[in-house]
Structures are given as structure tokens and as C-alpha cells.
Amino acid sequence: MRIVILGAGQVGTSVAQSLVSESNDITVVDNNRERLENLQVRLDLRTIVGNAILPSTLRDAGLADADMLIAVTQSDQTNLVACKLAHTLFNVPTRIARLRSPEYLDNPELLGEANFAVNYALCPEQVITDYIVKLVEFPEALQVLSFANGRVALVGVKAYAGGLMVGKPIREMREHLGDNVDARISAIFRQDHPVTPTGDTIIEDGDEVFVLAADEHIRRVMVEMRRMTAPVKRVIIAGGGNVGLRVARMLEGKCAVKIIECNPERTQIIANLIGEGLVLLGDATDEDLLEQESIEETDLFLALTNDDEDNIMSASLAKNMGCKRVLALINRRVYADLVQGGPIDIAISPALVSIGDLLTHVRRGFVAKVHSLRRGAAEAIEIVVHGDQKSSRVVGRRVGELPVIPGATLVAIVRDLDKLEDIAYAGMIMIKKKGHVVIAHKQEVIRSADHVIVFCLNKKVVKKVEQLFQVSVGFL
Template sequence: MKVIICGAGQVGWQIARHLSSENNDVTVVDNNPDLVRRATDTLDVQGLTGFASYPDVLDRAGARDADMVIAATFSDEVNMVTCQVAHSVFGVPRKIARLRARSYLDAIYSDLYRRDHLPIDVVISPEKEVAEAVLNRIASPTTFDTESFLGGDAKMLGIALDDDCPVLDTPLRQLSELFSTLRAIVVGIRREGTLFSPEPGDQMFAGDQIYVFTHAADVPRTLEIFGKTGAAPERIVIIGGGNVGLAVARSLEASETRIRSRVIEANRARAEVAADALERTIVLHGDGLDVDLMREAGVERADVVLSLTDDDKTNMLASVRAKSSGAGMAISLVNDPTMIPLMDPLGIDAYVNPRATTVSSILRHIRHGRVRGVYSIGDAEAEVIEAQVLSTSPICGKTIREIDFPEGALVGAVQRSGKVFRPAGSTRIEEGDAVAIFALTADVPAVETLLQVSIDFF
């Protein structure tokens, strides 16, 4: 597949990294020569310096025979014009654009993106995706990562194991025997910074971070088994009332559970916008690091504090201060993946990485064949691929133990006739089944080959 990626920032670079590793023909376009040089020096891609919306630049990037254009520059308008030029001048079949401004995303204006208007096939909203990721974290407050699969019937939970975890030093094989009715399976373990797929005889130790697939109905029991219990949050303080913070506050107001939330925003104009948009949420104007303002917002009584400004350092410091003031849990928005190892030493309970969230969303629309969802884990360490099994797939009709999965891949859940169950070595994969597979990044191409997703384009 020939893909042109417009924008070589964090998201564009990460998408290029994924696609180039899967032997796609990738060209990266950016008006910043340093970003283009970084992409060409570190990845197997071609690079071009110039404005992505210019027809001559797209022409030199190979738009005449491109299969897809991904417009992920920092400008909504450049992304929109790029897709228009790619369609009108070069007839590129598929166009994906990242758009931030709320006005462009309003449902009443959705006709704007029809082919006879602005021909954008998929619109990605980073703020919307990140807000949903934050809400997922709140729904499972004792996890550091969570994502839904198989129509919401399966969950992947990231759990940090403490010294009081009741199943430490227990081989995973024995876990399945002890809790035979539990529809859960450990698919990944991060130990001392290294993520791996465990063998049945592997044990878990204090300090490990594990990824567990479980049926949605079994989430409370799964968390209890791994020593994570806690009531649903009732008091939430949001530091940062920008697009992400406002979207989260709106969703909390609309939720069925009675959650009391407050917002702290340093910019007066944004604080006024938030105050006008929210009905039951108190909005305070001021510095989110100010101790007196934190006290006024009730941080010491908060079940969860969400630090959602556009500055990583502010978010981390605000989270640390909130925890030291008595907040039950702190979740921080962190763009720079090199900051993530600092979360645990600083006592920050969970984080949301907008780059990983946006990359996952874009990859979901790039994959071939019957792949229905892709979720990127950590700093592109692994992926969870959700796919429907084709009749021609090499895995169709075989039991899981008969399938030649790479070492870094494990089946986390299988859905058949609307029912999700825990896979075992004797589980036979049938045509029409939906599977969720955890795979280390190096093993993703091999997994896609097993699913035969590389031969059919949508």
C-alpha cells in the first residue's frame, strides 16, 4: 500500500513507524526540514519538505498513484485542503484528516465531509479520543490502562501489582485452575521496563504491570483477584478547562451516576467558555498549582484529580501536589512518552497519552480486511488487534494450540454468536468468530498474515 503522511510531528512519525515496519510504501511530507530528516533518518520512509496542501508538493510525494493520504499536520485547515486536493486533483481513494476545532466536529455539520463537498473519508478528533480515554480511566479507577473490545463485552485492563496482591508468585496456569469460571487471561507483563507475552508457567511479582483481558461482566471480580478494589468516584477535580477538560466535564454531567466535579482553568477566556457550557459543574479561574485554589476546589476530598492541561510538566506537578494534599487518585495527561517512566516514582496513579490514543484511532481506519479495531500499548510496545476471522484465514478451523502464533502474541478473547469467552489451547477458531489478539510490535505483521488482512483493502 502506498501512503502519504502529511505532518511529521509525534502522531505522523508514529503512524509512519507502524506502516513502514509492515513493508508499506510511505512518504512523509512536512514544511519543517528537521522533522522530515528525523523521519527519513530513523524510519524506512521517503521524505519531502514542503506544504502538504500544495498540489505540486503532493504530486512530488506520489499522490497520482497513492492509496491513502493521512493529513495530520497541526492545522485543521491545511488538513482539510490537503484532502480536497488529494481527491480533486489526484483521485486518491482514501483520505483521513485530524481535526481539532469543535465547530468542525459538530454533528449538525457532518454533511460537510461528503465526497461532493469536503471529501474526507475519516475525521479523527484527538480531543474527543483523549476525552473518551480519560473517561475509561475513571470507569476503572484502580487500573493504569483500560480499553474496550468486541462491542464492549471484553475489556483489557492494565493493572500494577502491589505487595498485597493475593496471587503473586502464582504460575498463570494455576490461576486458570483456581478461578475456572473467571473469563480472564493475562496477555502481557511489563517487568523492569520490558514488556513480554507470558508463558503458562510464568509467575507475577510485586512491581509488575500486567495486561489482562476479561469479560466486561467479570471486571469487578478480576480486579479483586489482583488486589484492586475501590468504589466508583463521586468527587472529581479537573485541572485544565480546554477542549479535553471541557469534553470530560460535559460527559460527567451527562452520566447516569451522580458525580460532583469542579474545573480549574488558568486562562480567563477559556474558563468563561467552560462556565457557560457547563450546568452543574463549578468552574474556578486560576493556577491549577495554587495550593489555596486547590483547597477551594476540594482537592483533598476528591476521589480523582484529572490534570488535563496542554503542558506535561504542569500536569505531573499538579498530580503530585493533589496526591500530597490527600486526593484519592491522580490521572495525568502526558504527551511526551519519555515522561511515562516517572509516573510510578512520583506516585501518579495513571496517565493518558494523547499521541498513543490518536495513533490507535488512525490505525483502526488503516488496517486491511476484517480488522475492526487496533489499540496501541505504551510507547508503541505492542498492539491489540480485533478482527473477524475469514473462511480463508490460516487460523480458521484450527485450535489455538495448532496455530503458529509468534512468541509475542496471545489471544485475549473470542466472540462467537454474540458471546465472549476466555480462549484456551483447545479452543477451535471458526469462520465468523471475532478475536482480540495481543501482539508485541515486532510480531504484528505475522499476526496480520495469520488473519489474512493484507490481501483485501477494505
């Protein structure tokens, strides 16, 4: 696929890195020559220095022959105009724009072909906000990811002594859970090295375990790996920028929130936009301020400024002063790898969190969801099964009969997503949810229209997985 990417910042670079590894023909456009030269040294792609909204620049980038435009510059206006030009002058089939302002997203008619001609609008700040809020809901987790319209959850947790399954083989988990709860351990990372889980694999203290189950069962399953902590009631947010403010507003009414912001003008703006939260003018790396705000009694500290070093310093200080759990946004992936699991409980790379939504629209049409895992090292994908037994290599076959792809595991199936099913939540409350969740045991037969979730230990196997689920030529 021929893809033109506008913007070589954090998001653009992450997108380029992911797509180059999948054998796409990539051209990146930016007005910063040094940034492009650094990118070209590391990746096999083409670069163009220039203004992304000039037709001549887009023509030089090969937009006339492109299958897709991904406009992810820092400017909403640039991204919108580029999509319009791509549609009007170059007839590019797929046009994706990064939009930071919620006003464009709140008025979707502006994105139609008669206006800015955006096929898909990506708002990384909102994606990151939703991701963080989910971690507040599951404070024990390293990652919480949803598939099949929220019907299935994949959670990454660090196993600790005291968890029911720690020190025991995986095959015993079903006995612990009982007949009414089924789950699948998708992957284990032990000291950063992947361990392929089998029934005989023993879960060890310190393992990073990815476990998948129906949404209503996920808390029960997490108990198997570690002792559950009390719900988050007190949160301090360092940084009142776009992400910090969005998180604070989404947490209102759920827990007590304080925001520390160093810019006086921004502090006033935040105070006018939030209701119950407390806004503090100050520096989140100020030990006296953190002590004054009772950091030792705080359940969760979120370092969400735009500065990696400030986030690392403030989160490390908060942890050292007694905060129960700390999370930091860190743009540079090498920094995130260094600090997570040490002074910082969770290090989030904004670009890698948001890239999953974008990849969902870049991949082939039968890919319904993509999630980046372990800061880009692995991937989980949701694929919609098409075809019949004549046109598909998977329809009508048992999971255990499928070709083996080393590094890829089919972990769950969700079927009948258009039908409501009665669900026993927490063992007593009956609710209705769409779809039926089936853990992918070897005897389970795959049907057309199933949504299958596949865990890929490394991104190199993703293409092989997609090829397995393709239908033969001529299928409509």
C-alpha cells in the same frame, strides 16, 4: 503501501513511526523544515517541505501514486481541503482527516465524496476523552480497552499485595473465579520486562498485568489482582481546553467536578458550557489553591493542559498533597516513561492513545480494532476471521494447533456478534448483549466470522499475525 502524511506534529510523528516499522513507503509533508529534518534522522522515510494544500506540494509528495492520505495537521481546514484535492486531482483511494471541531463530525454529509471526500474522520480529543472517562469508571486500572463493540474488555492493572492472586500461580485463577467466569491473563510486565504468562507463572507484587474477560466479568477479575477502591466521587481537572472541557461535560452527573483554568476568557466560556461543575480561575501548580479546594479529599486529579511541564508539576504536587490518584497528559513519550509509577499514577501520551483508531483504518480490511499498549511498546488487535478450511490457515483449527508466533498470543474469541445473548451481570441482573465471548483455550476451534483478539508483546510481530489470518488469493 504508499502513504502520504500531512503534518509532522505529535500525531503525525507517531503515525509515521508506527507505519514505517511495518515496512510502508512513507512521505511526510510539513512547512517546518527543522521538524522534518529531525524526523528524517530517526526514521527511514521521505520528507517534503511545503504548504499541504497546494497541488504542487502534494504532487511532489507523490500523491498521484499513493494508496492513502493521512491529513493530521493542526488545521481542520487544511486537512479537509487536502482530502478533497487528493480525491479530485489524484484519485487517492483512502483519505483520512484529523478534525478537532465537533461541527464537522456532527454534519457527516460534509465529509461525503460530493463535498470534502473524507473516508474516515479522526478526532483525537474525543478519543482521549473517552479513554480518560473509562479510567474514571475503573480507577484501579492503568488502561481500559474495549473490543468487539464493547463485548470484551482488556484491562491493565498493577498487582498489589492483598489481591487474591498475588503470590500465586496463574493456574489457580480459574478456581478463584468459579465456573461462571472465565478470563485470560494476556501479558505480564515485570520491572518493564515482558514475562510470558503460563499456568505456573506466579504473579508478583508490582507486576503490570493485562487481563481480558467479557465486559460483565471484568470487575470480578480485577479483584484477583488488587483490592478495589471506592468509586470516584470528586475530580479536579487542571486545564479547560478541548480535552478538559470534554471530560468535564462527560463526567457531569457522575461525580463532582472542578476545573482550574488560568485564562480568564476561557474560564467564562467554560462556565457557560457546563452545568453542575465549578470553574476556578487560577494556576493548578498553586499549592494554596489546591489546599483551598481540599485536594487531600479529592479522588482523582486530571492534569489536562497543553503544557507537559505544567501537567507533570501540578499532578506531582496534587499527589504529594494527598490526592488519592493523579493522571497527566504528557506529549513527550520520554517524560511519560520517567514519571509513570513514580509521582504520577498514569501518564497518557495523547498521540499514542488516538493512534489506535487511525491504525484500524490503515491496516488490512480484516483488522477491526487496534489498541496501542504501554505507551506504544505493545499492541492488541481484533481480527475478523474470513475464508474456509481451504482458503484459511486458521479456520477449523484448534487454537493449540496454530503456528507459534513468539511474542503473540491469541487470548479471546467473540462469535455471533449479530445475535443477542442473555448475560448474567453481577450474578443476578439479566441483560442482553450481542455476541458470545470465548476465552481462547488450546482446544477451542476457530470458525469463519469469529472476531479474535491477539495480544502482541511488541509491534514487530503484528505483520506476522496479519499474515497468519490472511486468506488465499482468489477468496471473495
